[in-house]
Amino acid sequence: MKNIRHAFIAAAALLAAAPAVAQVMLLDLTTSVPLAATFDNPCTVEPEVIVFQGSADLSQRVWLLADGNLRLQVAERTTLDGYKTGTLLGQVTKYTVAADSAKDLEFDPVGFSILQFKKVVREGANDNFHAVLVMAFDPQNLGLQLGLEAACDNGMP
């Protein structure tokens, strides 16, 4: 856990080193967002109920640029623990997700979402099950709304 924190702090420090020429900082936020979702593994045929809980450590900065565009810098570290209910004999199947990402984007001030695909690890299985962290940017309040989706792909085109 300590290593995770260190990695996240390093990512945040990276973003903090942004150039400050001809841009005005509108938002500087570091927070931890709790996450929870229930998924059916889309890579398997049989219906499953997998409950995920965890959080995303988020560091976000928004800049207004001289040309009216926005610049969004975001670093996040997402950790999730999941378990599958309804297994025979009370067996619990565990799942884990732990991955980070960083983005530095410049764009017209319109809403959009950044999707980060994160491998779901289950002991003894190796499918393409991914949890997708959806970070929806709202140009009105400059915030990021976080959500989770399930996918049976890794985000490649």
Add this chain to the structure above:
Amino acid sequence: MNACSESGGMRARAAAAALVLALAVVPAFADNDTTKQEQPFTLDGQNPCLVTDHFHVEGTTSTETRVKDQGNAGSEFRTRSRSVGEGFGLPSGARYTYSDETLNVFRFGPKRPTKMENRRDERLIAHDNRVPSFFHTHREKTVSGADGSPMVCHFREECRCSRSDPQRVECEPSTPNNCQAQG
């Protein structure tokens, strides 16, 4: 002028770093809803960590873009780009290499931005103990091509000695270029 051409490089504010970019473009081709581009690039400049050494690196960036149109709900853009390059330094004779891969997935509503630019620190590696490696900024900009399909332009600029060096050499924030939406 092609939408992804670049007329010049970026001037660093200090003389410690200068990176000049020249791009040529191979025409894009479509494979169903997937677009693939290959852009050769040349990087020339001064190693910001060893200013007596001038590097010359040539390589190619391959970009694959897929757009899933979801009607009134908007669209999802997936872009994967891979860059490899190799060159040498003078007078050091050091071999420099560059290799990177990025993946971006964005979901837009009915209104798409006309500009979406992604910046990323990437490392130019010197394969010689006497010559330090350094970072530059890779700017990946998505615009609409002449046929309306997305086109991804790549620019590389801003040499600096390390990611965390607060005294790093910064470039001017934006250079006008010809990577503009058409139509």
